[in-house]
Amino acid sequence: MDFSSPQLYIEIAYLIAAITFIISLRRLSNPATARTGNLTAAVGMTIAVAATLVNLVINNLDWHILLILVGMAIGGGIGLYLARTVEMTAMPQMVALFNGMGGGAAALTSMSEFFERLNHNVNYSFDFSIATALGVIIGCMSLSGSFIALGKLQGFISSAPVTYKGQQIVNALVGVAIVALALFLIVVQPGGSHTTVLVIMAVLALVLGVAITMPIGGADMPVVISLLNSFTGLAAAFTGFVLQSNVLVISGALVGASGMLLTLLMGKAMNRPITNVLFGAFGSGGGSEASTASAEGKSIRELNVDDVATLLAYANQVVIVPGYGMAVARAQNAVQELAKMLEDRGVTVKYGIHPVAGRMPGHMNVLLAEADVPYNQLFEMEEINPDMPRTDVVLVIGANDVVNPAARNDPKSPIYGMPIIDVDKAQNVIVMKRSMRSGFAGIDNPLFYEPKTAMLFGDAKDVASALAGAVKQL
Amino acid sequence: MLTSILLHLALFAPLAQTEGSTTTGTGLPTLFLIIVVFILAVFLGIEIISKVPTMLHTPLMSGTNAIHGIVLVGAMIVLGAAGDNLLLIILGFIGVVFGAGNVVGGFVVTDRMLQMFKKKPQPGGKK
Numbered sequence: 001m002d003f004s005s006p007q008l009y010i011e012i013a014y015l016i017a018a019i020t021f022i023i024s025l026r027r028l029s030n031p032a033t034a035r036t037g038n039l040t041a042a043v044g045m046t047i048a049v050a051a052t053l054v055n056l057v058i059n060n061l062d063w064h065i066l067l068i069l070v071g072m073a074i075g076g077g078i079g080l081y082l083a084r085t086v087e088m089t090a091m092p093q094m095v096a097l098f099n100g101m102g103g104g105a106a107a108l109t110s111m112s113e114f115f116e117r118l119n120h121n122v123n124y125s126f127d128f129s130i131a132t133a134l135g136v137i138i139g140c141m142s143l144s145g146s147f148i149a150l151g152k153l154q155g156f157i158s159s160a161p162v163t164y165k166g167q168q169i170v171n172a173l174v175g176v177a178i179v180a181l182a183l184f185l186i187v188v189q190p191g192g193s194h195t196t197v198l199v200i201m202a203v204l205a206l207v208l209g210v211a212i213t214m215p216i217g218g219a220d221m222p223v224v225i226s227l228l229n230s231f232t233g234l235a236a237a238f239t240g241f242v243l244q245s246n247v248l249v250i251s252g253a254l255v256g257a258s259g260m261l262l263t264l265l266m267g268k269a270m271n272r273p274i275t276n277v278l279f280g281a282f283g284s285g286g287g288s289e290a291s292t293a294s295a296e297g298k299s300i301r302e303l304n305v306d307d308v309a310t311l312l313a314y315a316n317q318v319v320i321v322p323g324y325g326m327a328v329a330r331a332q333n334a335v336q337e338l339a340k341m342l343e344d345r346g347v348t349v350k351y352g353i354h355p356v357a358g359r360m361p362g363h364m365n366v367l368l369a370e371a372d373v374p375y376n377q378l379f380e381m382e383e384i385n386p387d388m389p390r391t392d393v394v395l396v397i398g399a400n401d402v403v404n405p406a407a408r409n410d411p412k413s414p415i416y417g418m419p420i421i422d423v424d425k426a427q428n429v430i431v432m433k434r435s436m437r438s439g440f441a442g443i444d445n446p447l448f449y450e451p452k453t454a455m456l457f458g459d460a461k462d463v464a465s466a467l468a469g470a471v472k473q474l
Numbered sequence: 475m476l477t478s479i480l481l482h483l484a485l486f487a488p489l490a491q492t493e494g495s496t497t498t499g500t501g502l503p504t505l506f507l508i509i510v511v512f513i514l515a516v517f518l519g520i521e522i523i524s525k526v527p528t529m530l531h532t533p534l535m536s537g538t539n540a541i542h543g544i545v546l547v548g549a550m551i552v553l554g555a556a557g558d559n560l561l562l563i564i565l566g567f568i569g570v571v572f573g574a575g576n577v578v579g580g581f582v583v584t585d586r587m588l589q590m591f592k593k594k595p596q597p598g599g600k601k
Contacts, residue, residue: 014547021541022518028537029526035588038537042581045543049577052547056554064554067563071553071570072546078571079579083586094583095536102542102576108569109548112562116555127505222532229539236545237512243548249508250515251544257519259538262531269528361531369590380528 006058013051014247020044021251025258048247075101088370089327092360096150096225099232103142106235107202110135110242114198124190131241133182136198137205139235142228144209149225152218159218168279171211178204212278219401220277222360223266227274230259269355270418300436303454305463308430309470312338315392317348319384321421322364323357325398325433329460332371335397338468339377345471351377352384352394352421354402381421388425396423396431398460404445414443429453432463533587540580546573 002008020040027037049072056065079098086094114132117124151157181201185194216224237252239245267274303311312318318339326335339349351373358364368378379387388394396403403423406413423429424447431453447453456463526534550573553566 017544021544022522024537024541025519025522025534028534029523029530031527031530034530034533034537035585038533038540038581038584038588041537041541042585045540045577045581048544048547049550052550056550060554064556067567068550068553068570071567072550072574075571075574075576076578079575079577080582083579083582086583088586088590091532091536091583091587094579095532095539098543098576098579098583099539101572101579102539102545105543105545105549105569105573105576108565108572109545109552112549112552112556112565112569115565116552116559116562119559226531226535229535229542233538233542236542236548237515239545239548241508241512243551244504244508245548245551246508246511248544248548249512251541253512253515254519254522255538255542257516258523259535261520261523262526262535262538265526266531269531355528360535362529363532365529366532366587366590 006055010051010055011246013047014245017044017048017051018247018250020047021254025254088367089324089330090154091366092222092225092363093150093153095229095360096146096153096221099225099229100143100146100150103139103146103228103232103235105139106232106239107136107139107143107205109239110139110235111198111202113242115195118190118194121190126186128242129186131238132198133185133201135235135238135242136202137178137182138231138238140202140205141209141212142231142235144206145213145228145231146209146225148210148213149221149228152213153221159221161217162214167211167215171208174204174208174211178208216277220270220272222356223263223270223272223274223277225360226259226263226266227277230256230263233257233259266356266361269361272418300448301451301454303430303456305456305466305470308454308456309467309474311393311428311430312342312347312395312467313345313471313474315342315347317350317387317391317393318342319350319352319387319391319394319423319426321352321354321357321394321396321399321403321423322368323354323397323399323402325400326460327358327364327367327398329398331397331460331464332367332373334461334464334468336371336373338464338471339373341468341471349377350379350384350387352379352381352423354381354399354421355419357399357402381419385422385425388422391426393428393430394423394426396429397464398432400433400445401443403447404443405447406443406445410446423447424450424452427452430456432456432458432460434459533584536580536584536587540577540584543573543577543580546570546577549573 021044024037024041024044027033027040082097083094110132148157152159178201181197184197213224233252233255237249237256240248240252263274267277320335320339326332342349351368353364355361358367365378401415403421404415405420405424407415407418407420410416429447429452431448433455434457448455523534549566549569553563553570556562556566
């Protein structure tokens with residue numbers, strides 16, 4: 001080993017970066033160490049980027065370095081601005097956005113190296129073309145898929161599943177075309193048409209990313225983003241093969257594998273096998289139409305703020321089940337105020353958190369922690385469900401699908417089998433909602449028509465404040 | 475054990491490459507060693523996070539999201555070697571912008587999420 005070679009020290013820096021990523025993943029899976037875990041990886045990333053810059057300076061110090069620094073400043077600036085200014089409720093969109101950027105970077109990097117070697121007609125080997133094809137295909141799918149997921153979460157694309165007859169056949173045909181083009185790149189000797197073929201393949205991969213994300217309903221987006229995150233990891237690993245860079249291969253494979261496992265774990269938490277997520281368009285088709293029709297004949301009961309305040313104030317135990325609606329209305333603080341008011345009167349207040357309440361697993365915990373809700377008042381679904389029959393009043397705030405008894409009772413319901421919070425087993429259920437619109441999954445909720453259920457319409461924040469005021473008056 | 479094998483390979487495989495040969499000192503092709511590194515890293519990735527609580531699913535996803543921003547390094551290398559080929563410069567530059575956005579945004583968003591968890595559960599935990 002040549003200890004005077006700067007290359008050795010660059011590689012050691014990359015190795016240190018890879019080690020920090022491994023340590024970071026371990027620390028990120030434990031609540032006590034998660035934050036330092038993230039910082040560990042950030043330090044490792046800084047080391048890797050610095051080593052790359054040093055290497056470039058040693059080898060060819062010219063205007064390219066300046067271009068790289070400008071690019072990093074632009075990208076980093078955009079990332080920093082968005083990540084710092086975005087509302088906590090919009091975090092999942094940010095994850096999708098940054099994931100898409102990563103996928104795009106992987107695809108562009110693989111393409112660039114491919115063109116470079118094609119131009120000079122060097123080192124165009126079998127394994128190189130396989131890695132390039134995979135890096136470009138997976139990176140492009142991740143890029144376009146992430147932006148569709150972002151659009152669906154943000155609402156500029158309808159979150160309802162977009163389906164048409166023969167969709168899966170069309171998607172399969174696009175997939176086959178991509179594989180055929182990839183085989184051409186791998187098998188045929190490099191020539192003039194390779195550039196065109198690679199570009200067409202990349203465009204088709206972008207189309208496929210859109211095509212497989214569009215039919216997936218908004219409620220399944222967290223699983224999809226996790227899957228695309230895993231994809232980007234794999235794309236980074238293949239880019240690592242292309243550039244013969246171990247740090248890319250290790251980091252990409254780590255993220256690809258852990259992301260895939262995380263996707264399966266999330267699917268399990270929602271009782272939605274990944275194949276159902278990808279191929280069984282959620283909340284569409286005959287099932288939901290049938291349940292909407294059956295709901296039309298039923299009536300709902302509406303209560304006003306004073307009635308509900310009385311019910312709450314004289315209860316022994318109140319369970320609050322928050323959903324995304326609460327987060328959107330930024331009602332956390334008003335709700336917490338109401339909860340304190342009730343506790344002062346001797347009412348036991350608990351929060352029942354469904355694992356997928358909000359837009360992602362754990363999202364609701366983050367939002368409630370932001371409103372300073374004490375940690376020991378938060379109960380997970382498995383802990384709160386046995387408590388339900390002893391609960392006098394359940395206050396459902398902006399949650400819908402996660403309390404839908406159809407998931408338990410109606411085998412025809414698209415969400416049948418998903419574990420829910422059994423609010424219908426409590427004595428009284430108050431549903432705070434803006435309107436009778438169905439939830440994110442786009443399906444009707446029989447809970448609303450139960451005799452023990454009463455609706456309290458209005459903006460979650462205003463209604464919660466009004467309730468707190470009314471409880472104070474009693 | 476797994477980690478040490480991985481790190482050993484990670485350190486020595488690329489050095490053989492930079493010396494301009496396609497085989498390492500052990501006579502194995504570099505490609506083979508990179509594939510070994512890849513497979514070991516896959517198993518390591520699965521092993522490490524297999525016990526993550528539901529509450530941390532989102533921050534973990536976001537953290538791994540930031541880590542794959544390592545493609546920034548790849549984009550930097552490619553742009554640095556782009557010469558005066560305008561196409562390569564444009565591709566590499568967009569790659570660097572995207573990669574840097576992934577890295578910085580990913581880590582900052584994850585940190586903001588995890589900031590919320592800094593309050594430790596009260597002694598005795600949930601009742």
